Amino acid sequence: MNDAHADYAPAAPPAALPRAPLKLSCIVPAHNEEANLEPFVRALAEAVRALTPEFEIVIVNDGSRDGTHEAALRLLQGLPVRYLALSRNFGKEAALSAGIDHARGNAVLLIDADFQHPLAMLPQMHELWAMGYDMVYGVIADRTAEGSAKRLGTSLFYRLLNSGNKVKVPPHAGDFRWMDRRVAEALKSLPEHHRFMKGLYAWVGFKTAALPFVPQDRAAGASSFNLRRLGSLALLGLTSFTTLPLRVWSVVGSVVALVALGYGAWITVETLMFGNDLAGWPTLAAGIMLFSGVQLMSIGVLGEYIGRIYDEVKHRPSYLVARDEDHSPLRERSRP
């Protein structure tokens, strides 16, 4: 509790609410995690068993092409597992949404399948939740292991995302989260289909506490997020959480118009006073090229938003479940 991050955590913790007994739903999104899934889920089950006998592990297979499916089926024997296989790869955001939609505990834990999120933090997360915090999330305390280009991109992204936005998305907070049922219900009630989860967690609010942590190395396999996927995630975040890129063009447009007006006035005066010797066509050509570029860029930004609107109005589900194997002990209790 003592190293809860002072920047985000309220100074005085909220009054203790009775949150016992704990019934925990652990959501594990897995995309090509054949080597990690079995050892990880077993380790997770052991760590959670120390906190409560009542828990379920919701494995969401997000269109893996390796042996993740077989590994998940093996885990169904003897562990309180619910296995959801999505019909294809919908992306981590959708996989997490699928897990949250199917979770039945009074608390929900989101955790990666690759051992990067330390299981040793679970007791502390539990403790904070039991004290009354609705969401406890891990904040990456040290990004020095990442390349400097990625770090620069990340900090630029958060600066852009949070500029002029009322809801601030805490930088470097990931998907390693322990949330109360109330938060899970709030997330489920949000209607958007393209879900930028880091933004949604911040948008729903509630009492939150941040815990700094240093991600461990990936146990096996490779990260699914290459530069291209990170870029498209950043674009999703920006277009769904800020209209700044749209508004920038009004400012750029106004400044350019003002400058053009001044320049026009100056040319008029100059022509009247000194006549016109038809000089200056290179300036004209350069000006036309520059401003066509600026216009195309601004149309491109508009296009991003229109594309996002088009995607949303189609009202397609965020994910489709192809297989649902339910061995969760929380199943019986949640039936009416």
Ligand code: UDP
């Ligand atoms: N993941 C997923 N769908 C995807 C990509 C990733 O469910 O399309 C899962 C993956 O199996 C892992 C978690 O999301 O459990 C984090 O992914 P990864 O480790 O590749 O990302 P990184 O830790 O590098 O950000």
Ligand code: MG
């Ligand atoms: Mg990872």
